[in-house]
Amino acid sequence: xxxxxxxxTDDDFIAGLRTGNNEILNVLYKKYYNIVLKFIVNNSGxxxxxxxxxxETVIVLYENAQKPGFELNCQLQTYIYSVAKxxxxxxxxxxxxxxxxxxxxxxxxxxxxxxxxxYLDKETEIEKMNQSLAELGEPCATLINDFYVHxxxxxxxxxxxxxxxxxxxxxxxxxxxxxxxxxxxxxxxxTLETEKEKNESxxxx
Amino acid sequence: MRATDLFDNxxxxxxxxxxxxxxxxxxxNDKSFEHAFNQHRVLLDTLNLxxxxxxFKNKLKAIHExxxxxxxxxxxxxxxxxxxxxxxxxxxATTALIAVxxxxxxxxxxxxxxxxxxTQLSELNRKVLQLEASSDAxxxxxxxxxxxxxxxxxxxxxxxxxxxxxxxxSYHMVSGADSIFIxxxxxxxxxxxxxxxxxxxxxxxxxxxxxxxxxxxxxxFVLKEKTTDVGEKVFTLGYPRKDMVYGEGSLSxxxxxxxxxxxxxxxxxxxxxxxxxxxxDDNGNVIGVIRGKLTSSEATGFAVKANEIIRSINAMxxxxxxxxxLAQGKKSSLKNMKRSEQIKKINPxxxxxLVYKKE
Numbered sequence: 001x002x003x004x005x006x007x008x009t010d011d012d013f014i015a016g017l018r019t020g021n022n023e024i025l026n027v028l029y030k031k032y033y034n035i036v037l038k039f040i041v042n043n044s045g046x047x048x049x050x051x052x053x054x055x056e057t058v059i060v061l062y063e064n065a066q067k068p069g070f071e072l073n074c075q076l077q078t079y080i081y082s083v084a085k086x087x088x089x090x091x092x093x094x095x096x097x098x099x100x101x102x103x104x105x106x107x108x109x110x111x112x113x114x115x116x117x118x119y120l121d122k123e124t125e126i127e128k129m130n131q132s133l134a135e136l137g138e139p140c141a142t143l144i145n146d147f148y149v150h151x152x153x154x155x156x157x158x159x160x161x162x163x164x165x166x167x168x169x170x171x172x173x174x175x176x177x178x179x180x181x182x183x184x185x186x187x188x189x190x191t192l193e194t195e196k197e198k199n200e201s202x203x204x205x
Numbered sequence: 206m207r208a209t210d211l212f213d214n215x216x217x218x219x220x221x222x223x224x225x226x227x228x229x230x231x232x233x234n235d236k237s238f239e240h241a242f243n244q245h246r247v248l249l250d251t252l253n254l255x256x257x258x259x260x261f262k263n264k265l266k267a268i269h270e271x272x273x274x275x276x277x278x279x280x281x282x283x284x285x286x287x288x289x290x291x292x293x294x295x296x297x298a299t300t301a302l303i304a305v306x307x308x309x310x311x312x313x314x315x316x317x318x319x320x321x322x323x324t325q326l327s328e329l330n331r332k333v334l335q336l337e338a339s340s341d342a343x344x345x346x347x348x349x350x351x352x353x354x355x356x357x358x359x360x361x362x363x364x365x366x367x368x369x370x371x372x373x374x375s376y377h378m379v380s381g382a383d384s385i386f387i388x389x390x391x392x393x394x395x396x397x398x399x400x401x402x403x404x405x406x407x408x409x410x411x412x413x414x415x416x417x418x419x420x421x422x423x424x425x426f427v428l429k430e431k432t433t434d435v436g437e438k439v440f441t442l443g444y445p446r447k448d449m450v451y452g453e454g455s456l457s458x459x460x461x462x463x464x465x466x467x468x469x470x471x472x473x474x475x476x477x478x479x480x481x482x483x484x485x486d487d488n489g490n491v492i493g494v495i496r497g498k499l500t501s502s503e504a505t506g507f508a509v510k511a512n513e514i515i516r517s518i519n520a521m522x523x524x525x526x527x528x529x530x531l532a533q534g535k536k537s538s539l540k541n542m543k544r545s546e547q548i549k550k551i552n553p554x555x556x557x558x559l560v561y562k563k564e
Contacts, residue, residue: 063258126254148253161380181244
């Protein structure tokens, strides 16, 4: 705790987020947490809710900071406060508890709609994806992630999942991917047929 | 070449200039091709963004926990684990614990997003529980027991398929294992190896390496091919702890998670470590293998149906091994016995599986 505090400017923070500087992220996180905590707790939220909302807020900031044209039009603190406030209001709305929302004039608010909406839209997609992956089950979900996210080679995948060769693994990945597409784009309208198909097509070794 | 491979190659920039031109030409002229490609791209973008967000959130969680502490423990600790691990093993395990916890953090980041309307199937191995236990062993400074085995990376349950030394367990536990041991009160810790694996049903067949150990085996139960009815009383035996634990309930549905017809839903509270254990009916027939539970509900378990096991073995095994694998007794010798008597008979044929793998 005796460490000397380095003072970062808002620009330092944004630049740090862009380059993925963990130390700067660390300082940023601690610097603004209390503002959000105070706001949420004063608006009938728990500490845990504050943590979750704050983390989402930092993600919004992080993702927007990655964009080449991103420019902060206000103080970083105002930006963070505004996003957190909107996210919390949305959550209260969802639970039908808007009446619990106290608007305080203490902090200035800026319009963060476009930054936020993009985050929320993507979040919906991700939820849909997670649902589809859960539906897809194992080993398909891991296989798809290993290939498309972790970029493992088919040989490595064959090795990891116990397929006899890379071609075999590739076939399996193909089947998994087709199913994932089905779940993801057909909005989980599974029919008995796909169920049957799933049981048939995935039997291997 | 499949369209998806073509898409991948295009996105990875691994087409030559001619192929690339052809591809773009086709995109421009073929609406359905373009549509398929766009879907492919959206899917992969979402996958990658999801991983990226989870990753970043994981970082934030670490910062938060470091500064403000953890608000709650992930899984409660049962004491008897701590006793069986030595100090050295515990230190090694702590490193692993950190790795595991960070994985969990990623998973739970995903879980947070889902928790409103979705529940996930959790696979019931004892990984975390155990690692937490062994790290707690450091804290309490427990002295070494006589024989110290390194703690397994994963533990679960298994049971004998027949008198020939074949054992059924969950695929997710043993896949990629460096070594697999089984043990119970009548069998000392002994090596086994994978014979067959069916990732789709999450089934693996193991064989005990030392065939002399199974000479006197008389497996009292058989796999029951006929589907069991909803409402029937069922029970399971497994190793969520070092000692075998009995659980009973009833068959609640003929389909499992997401209407999977290969599974039963059961009302037995199953715990980490139950994966791979047998599901038996009142007469001591094996009607399934415990696979997992709903994360959202304590008393909703799932088991792969016995007829699916037989079907899977039939599909996987070659003709010569099939006979050996499917050699079953005529019928369960446990009918009309008191439950406690049944369990005594079954006990030697249900195992604790210890799996070692490189992470």
